[in-house]
Amino acid sequence: MIRINLLPFRLARKKENIRRQVSVFSLSLVFIILALCWVFFTLDDELSQTQNKVAQIKTESLKYKKTADRVSRIKKDLAILEDKLAIVENLKKRKNEQQILLEQLADRLVEKKMWLSSVAADARTVSLKGIAFDNPTIAAFMRYLESSPIFGAVDLKVSKTKGFGGNIRLKEFEISCTKILPAQTDKDGKSKKGKK
Numbered sequence: 001m002i003r004i005n006l007l008p009f010r011l012a013r014k015k016e017n018i019r020r021q022v023s024v025f026s027l028s029l030v031f032i033i034l035a036l037c038w039v040f041f042t043l044d045d046e047l048s049q050t051q052n053k054v055a056q057i058k059t060e061s062l063k064y065k066k067t068a069d070r071v072s073r074i075k076k077d078l079a080i081l082e083d084k085l086a087i088v089e090n091l092k093k094r095k096n097e098q099q100i101l102l103e104q105l106a107d108r109l110v111e112k113k114m115w116l117s118s119v120a121a122d123a124r125t126v127s128l129k130g131i132a133f134d135n136p137t138i139a140a141f142m143r144y145l146e147s148s149p150i151f152g153a154v155d156l157k158v159s160k161t162k163g164f165g166g167n168i169r170l171k172e173f174e175i176s177c178t179k180i181l182p183a184q185t186d187k188d189g190k191s192k193k194g195k196k
Contacts, residue, residue, distance in 0.1 A: 100150065101126065101179070108144035113137045121179060126151065128175045135159065138173050145177060153178040 101121060105128070109116070114132035121127070132138045138159060145151045158174040 104148050104150050108141065108148060110137050110140050110144070114141060124179055126177050126179050128177075130173055130175075131162070132171045132173060134171060138171060138175075142175065145175070150180050151177045152180055 098121065102119070105116065105119065110132070113134075114130055114137050116128055116130040118129040119126070132141070138156065142154050142156060145154045154175060154177040156173065156175055158172070160172050161169050162172040163169050
């Protein structure tokens with residue numbers, strides 16, 4: 001009978017299996033290392049791109065911040081300028097208002113019988129101080145003021161006799177009245193509401 005020794009064949013097969021497993025493990029390890037390197041480099045590239053974008057956005061935001069600061073300064077300067085223009089416009093209106101007021105007062109004076117010593121006006125009221133020959137002259141002046149379209153609520157505050165020189169006795173008076181807004185009257189002192 002022929003005897004065959006199978007031990008070397010089994011041993012060779014076992015060695016081949018071990019070699020194959022080591023090869024698969026080595027290849028798997030190399031593949032995993034390559035995959036990890038690829039992921040690392042991809043993430044590193046994305047991180048550097050993101051950092052570049054962040055730096056670019058920061059420089060743009062600084063540029064826009066400077067522009068926004070300039071715009072806010074310009075808006076603030078514009079608001080100050082508009083306030084100044086409003087003040088100038090108000091002064092122009094007040095100048096015309098004072099001119100109209102003085103013209104109306106001059107037209108309402110009782111000629112050669114009275115004169116005004118002071119005129120004070122604010123936005124709503126007018127205070128008049130003056131001297132007249134007698135009480136009827138003061139009453140006529142008050143009626144003339146009431147007939148004017150720019151004066152209202154004429155009120156005599158003080159009327160007293162005052163001596164000037166030796167025998168001259170005159171009436172010193174103080175009158176206050178309200179002032180109708182200049183938008184409601186024209187330069188001639190006529191009411192605009194009545195015009196057509």
